[in-house]
Amino acid sequence: MPPWAVAVLVALLTAIALSADGPTGWAFAGAVLAPAVAAALLGPRPAVALGVCAVTASALAAAVDDAVPPWSVALAAALGVLAFLAGRRSPRPGPALAAFGVGLLPPVLVGAGAWAAGLFLLSAAVALPWLIGRSARQQADLAAAAAAHVHLRERARIAHDVHDTLGHELSLLALRAGALELAPDLAEGHRAAVADLRAAAATATERLAELVALLRAGEPPPVDPAPEDVETLVARAVAAGVPATVDWAGPRSLPHLADRTARHVVREALTNAAKHAPGSPVRVRVVNTGSATTVSVTNAVPAAARRGPGGRAGLTALRERVRLVGGTFEAGRGDGGFRVVATLPHEGGP
Numbered sequence: 001m002p003p004w005a006v007a008v009l010v011a012l013l014t015a016i017a018l019s020a021d022g023p024t025g026w027a028f029a030g031a032v033l034a035p036a037v038a039a040a041l042l043g044p045r046p047a048v049a050l051g052v053c054a055v056t057a058s059a060l061a062a063a064v065d066d067a068v069p070p071w072s073v074a075l076a077a078a079l080g081v082l083a084f085l086a087g088r089r090s091p092r093p094g095p096a097l098a099a100f101g102v103g104l105l106p107p108v109l110v111g112a113g114a115w116a117a118g119l120f121l122l123s124a125a126v127a128l129p130w131l132i133g134r135s136a137r138q139q140a141d142l143a144a145a146a147a148a149h150v151h152l153r154e155r156a157r158i159a160h161d162v163h164d165t166l167g168h169e170l171s172l173l174a175l176r177a178g179a180l181e182l183a184p185d186l187a188e189g190h191r192a193a194v195a196d197l198r199a200a201a202a203t204a205t206e207r208l209a210e211l212v213a214l215l216r217a218g219e220p221p222p223v224d225p226a227p228e229d230v231e232t233l234v235a236r237a238v239a240a241g242v243p244a245t246v247d248w249a250g251p252r253s254l255p256h257l258a259d260r261t262a263r264h265v266v267r268e269a270l271t272n273a274a275k276h277a278p279g280s281p282v283r284v285r286v287v288n289t290g291s292a293t294t295v296s297v298t299n300a301v302p303a304a305a306r307r308g309p310g311g312r313a314g315l316t317a318l319r320e321r322v323r324l325v326g327g328t329f330e331a332g333r334g335d336g337g338f339r340v341v342a343t344l345p346h347e348g349g350p
Helices: 003-018 025-041 046-064 070-088 094-103 105-110 112-181 188-215 230-239 256-276 313-324
Strands: 244-249 282-288 292-300 328-334 337-345
Touching (some): 070 112, 094 112, 112 188, 112 256, 230 244, 230 256, 230 282, 256 282, 256 313, 313 337
Antiparallel strands (some): 292 337
């Protein structure tokens, strides 16, 4: 029970006990013990605690008749606090309805005169606070679900970020190690060390793919992990040994979303080319028409192309990124090569 509720209940029960015109005999015992029993049952049996409150409210209506002494108001307030807390702890409404049904028994047994007063007091002092408490529980559940959703989206952001940046760097590292391994002037001892380095980079890429699969969930907005432009990405790939070229048609300045997504497309396509078709020429073409930008990356596929590590998670993520900005995405083999094409509409364009 929260501290504020304990303090309020103690104050109300003290007011009942010290009231000058307070109840006597069994009425006094019931007015003090019933809230105490309900408070003790809140944790393990909230529905039973609510039933105690309902029966007490109905019995109070039959006991006070036409007068409304101050102690009865204090008791009704205590029952309302307990009913509110029971609503906070009630996962299902069925047991509460049964408790309200039990609470209607005292007015029925006493007579028709007490029926209206008992129903009113049961509704005002118990049912209404219970409904408020249940509403508060539902709001708390919704807030917890929203927090969990935000947590999953953040995990997906991290997954995209790791895949787009670290995966690209690991692929380039493996490609550089492979090129160094084939150098004719490299000593055999060093060649073996470089081979181990290349194998370790490939293994790290596989582990990274497994980690991304665990982290990715939902459809979060894309992340922009690096400020590199398309030309810089291609230049870095060329420096790593990828025979890549880039052609640009139209204005070089792109809207923010189109520019960010275009970089993701080029980065992922270069990474895939380095993994699955090492040494094959790669052509990057960007066409800016003013209302949309089309990015295409084509690489030749050798007849004996090997399957590098990865489970097409990058292409799936790209398709989602492009879809989220309202564009279209295609990827597949054709005319002896593998082609990735993304059409990205500009913000405010037709």
